[in-house]
Amino acid sequence: MRQPEATVDIQTTPARLEIHTQQGHLSIDNTDWRDALGDGPHLEAMHRIYSTCKQIALQAIAKKVEDGNIMAAIHTRRNAIAELAVESTNDVDNFQFMYMGDASYDNIDIRYQPATVHIQVQQGQVDMDVQVNRPEIQYYRGKLDIYLSDYPSVEIIPPQVNLKI
Template sequence: MNLLRLSIQQTLGQIGMQTQNASADMRSPRGQLSIEQHPAQMDFHSEPGELRIDSSAAWAALGSGPHMEWMNSIYSQAPGIALQGIARIVENGNRMAQIHNPRNAFAELAQNAFSNESSVQYVGPASNMNVKIQYEAKPAVTNIEARKADIQYTPMKPEIRYNPGRVDIYMRQMNSIDIQVTTYDWYK
């Protein structure tokens, strides 16, 4: 018996793709920078200090000071000298009253009567502190005027080159359907 046979064969379609990536080339040249700094304006001013030297005590110690001061120093010693003279007279009187002393009191007093010792101080005490020094420093006046820096910058445009990508799509294999009717012998 002859039968008909239907045979269907299908071929799938295949799509092919070929790509090329995009690329970018960038280059940025340096900008031009100019910096100019003017020096600051500076003004310094200092007044001279004051030096004071007082040597009046040194001159008085040497006996060469002003005449009135010298006379006042001698005059101020007069009460003390008078008291010392009275004390010496009392001491001499007490010595003469010592009759139990075997030495001759009048001879001793006569020897001391012509001594050249003066109790008046015509010069002052010698000291390294007689000269007084005083120094007064004056402050320095400082005036500084700062100047700003002059900065100039010129930027440069970047150089950009872009290469676009590409996609190629094509049919690698076409799709197809093959339908055939054939005879088929069952007993064969």
């Protein structure tokens, strides 16, 4: 009895993958950084100076009133004019305009738009045509051959016994 191998016909269609991408976009805005260095937009610097002028004027008026109160206190027996002259040499940095922006670690704005990716997949296909071949059987009626390839037997091998005492 024997059976020939099956006949197989395989047709494949390969899968197809298409990927389309657009470039990502990186934008860096350093206007706040330049403004903190004093190299920012001119109009913003003027606006800062303008908005602090009222406060500086009020501080100057308060300083004049304080100086007048010191000079009016004749009963303290101190030299008010000399004290004010010494103090005026130290007041050079009292009234400064801050026209620069705030210094910060977050002065540079970085924005990134990732790329868009379009993926199209066409699946592949496998077509199989299998033809099974029938077994080929040849026999002769009335003929029977029975035989044994090995006769049944059991062999027992005992372990060695150590007789040394």
